[in-house]
Amino acid sequence: MSEQYKNITISDVAEALGVSKTTVSRAISGKGRIGEATRQRILEYIEEHDYKPNVIAKGLAQSRTYNICVVMPGNYSLVDLPFFQEIIMGIQEVAGMSEYDILLCTCQENDVAALERIVSNRKVDGVILLRTYVKDAQIELLQSKKLPFVTVGSTDYEHVVQIDHDHESACRELTSIMLMRKMKRIALLGGNDAFVVTKSRYKGFTEAFTSFGREPENELIYMNLESRVQIEKAVEELIDKKADCIICMDDAICSRVLVKLRQEEIHVPQDVRIASFYNSSVLENSTPSITSLSFDVRELGMASCKELLQMIENESVPEKTLLTYEVVLKESTK
Numbered sequence: 001m002s003e004q005y006k007n008i009t010i011s012d013v014a015e016a017l018g019v020s021k022t023t024v025s026r027a028i029s030g031k032g033r034i035g036e037a038t039r040q041r042i043l044e045y046i047e048e049h050d051y052k053p054n055v056i057a058k059g060l061a062q063s064r065t066y067n068i069c070v071v072m073p074g075n076y077s078l079v080d081l082p083f084f085q086e087i088i089m090g091i092q093e094v095a096g097m098s099e100y101d102i103l104l105c106t107c108q109e110n111d112v113a114a115l116e117r118i119v120s121n122r123k124v125d126g127v128i129l130l131r132t133y134v135k136d137a138q139i140e141l142l143q144s145k146k147l148p149f150v151t152v153g154s155t156d157y158e159h160v161v162q163i164d165h166d167h168e169s170a171c172r173e174l175t176s177i178m179l180m181r182k183m184k185r186i187a188l189l190g191g192n193d194a195f196v197v198t199k200s201r202y203k204g205f206t207e208a209f210t211s212f213g214r215e216p217e218n219e220l221i222y223m224n225l226e227s228r229v230q231i232e233k234a235v236e237e238l239i240d241k242k243a244d245c246i247i248c249m250d251d252a253i254c255s256r257v258l259v260k261l262r263q264e265e266i267h268v269p270q271d272v273r274i275a276s277f278y279n280s281s282v283l284e285n286s287t288p289s290i291t292s293l294s295f296d297v298r299e300l301g302m303a304s305c306k307e308l309l310q311m312i313e314n315e316s317v318p319e320k321t322l323l324t325y326e327v328v329l330k331e332s333t334k
Contacts, residue, residue: 010024010025010028013042013045013046016045017041017042019038023042026039027042028042028043028046064125064312065123065124065125066099066100066101066125067100067101067102067103067123067124067125068091068095068100068101068103068124068125068126068127068128068305068308069102069103069105069115069118069119069123069124069126069128070088070091070102070103070104070105070127070128070130071105071106071107071115071128071129071130071138072084072104072106072107072130073106073108073109073130073131074106074107074108074111075108075109076131080252082280082281083280083297084130086297086301087152087297087298087300087301087304088102088104088301089298089301090297090298090299090300090301090302090305091128091301091304091305092301093298093301093305094301094302094305094306094309095305095309098309100125100309103123103124105118107137107138109133109137109194111137112137112138112141115138115141115142116141119141119142119145120145124147125148125312126147126149126150126308126309126311126312127142127147127148127149127308128149128150128152128304128305128308129149129150129151129152130152131153131195132152132153132154132155132195132196132197133194133195134156134193134194134195134196134199135194136155136157139151139160140157143159143160148308148311148312149308150162150304150307150308150311151163151164151304152164152300152301152304153196153197154167154197154200154320155196156196160319161311161317161318161320162319162320162321163300163303163304163307163321163323164197164200164300164322164323165295165300165324165325166322166323166324166325167197167200167201167204167277167325168200168201168204168207169204169325170204170277170293170295170325170327171200171201171202171204171208171277171293172204172205172207172208173204173208174247174275174277174291174292174293174327175204175205175208175247176208176211176212177327177329177333178245178247178273178275179208179209183244183245183273184244185217185220185241185242185243185244186216186217186220186243186244186245186246186247187220187221187222187238187241187245187246188202188205188216188220188221188222188246188247189222189225189231189234189246189247189248189249189253189257190202190221190222190223190225190249190253191223191224191226191249191250191252192224192226193223198249201277202223202249205247220238220241222234225253228256231253231256231257231260232256232260235257235261235264236260236264238272239264239266239272243272244272245272245273245274245275246272246273246274246275247274247275247277248274248275248276248277249276249277249278250276250277250278251276251278251279251282251283252282253276254274254276254282254283254292255282255283255286257274258274258290261274268288268332269288269332269333269334273291273332273333273334274290274291274332275290275291275292275332275333276290276291276292276293277292277293278292278293279292279294279295279328280297286332288330288331288332289331289332290330290331290332291327291329291330291331291332292328292330293326293327293328294326294327294328295323295325295326296324299323300323303321303323307321
């Protein structure tokens with residue numbers, strides 16, 4: 001292997017300069033007793049032999065790994081995968097420009113063993129969480145370890161840097177449009193209410209009713225729908241209850257609702273109107289086309305990575321950043 005491509009280690013530096021590995025470590029970290037002349041000689045040697053200059057030498061000199069950890073939820077469904085892929089592409093785009101690599105791990109809601117191992121072994125300089133929970137073991141772990149991290153999604157935990165789309169305002173606006181169109185019995189079908197995004201969407205939905213001097217009908221609200229059977233049962237009940245509009249919290253629920261309505265020969269929008277609080281490729285080819293909220297998911301990934309890298313550099317960042325959205329009105333609510 002040519003010297004140009006040889007990974008420089010502390011042992012290599014120590015041997016070349018005739019000093020101990022401890023001395024090299026102290027020179028690199030800036031901690032411990034060491035003469036200034038020796039420190040400079042070591043750092044100059046590292047820089048001199050950094051041909052690229054590469055991340056290894058920079059990592060040695062700055063006590064960094066040049067890795068960031070991206071944490072995916074372990075309980076995502078296949079229809080969620082395009083969302084996470086798009087976010088990760090945005091993160092990778094920004095990380096690559098700063099010579100950072102991504103270490104991907106998955107965590108269940110209350111099992112953060114994999115993340116704890118990565119952090120404890122000092123494999124990364126910072127972490128991006130792709131899902132937030134009302135009771136969030138990930139956040140609690142990272143705060144205790146005092147490692148820079150950013151959440152994709154909002155949280156009520158204090159002193160957490162958050163990047164999110166403005167789900168609350170978006171859901172309030174879309175629901176308000178349905179109310180302005182004189183829809184009387186508006187139903188809401190939602191997912192796991194342990195997710196903060198579910199809480200935000202629900203809050204936007206109820207705020208729209210309040211602004212119209214109305215209260216949502218509790219018998220038309222179904223939460224924690226996580227299986228096909230649960231969604232189909234909810235749709236059957238809503239048909240019996242004469243709901244004239246069904247708002248789905250995400251595209252996965254919406255796609256199941258559409259299938260069930262077709263099976264029951266219920267026509268959209270003639271018999272019932274349909275809207276979704278989140279749009280993705282899952283709904284692209286739906287007939288009729290579905291009214292939904294559109295978010296730039298890649299921008300979410302890029303913004304989260306930019307702010308994490310700023311934190312790693314000890315730069316100040318806003319505690320919460322809300323990105324924009326678009327209400328896309330289509331055939332399903334005519």
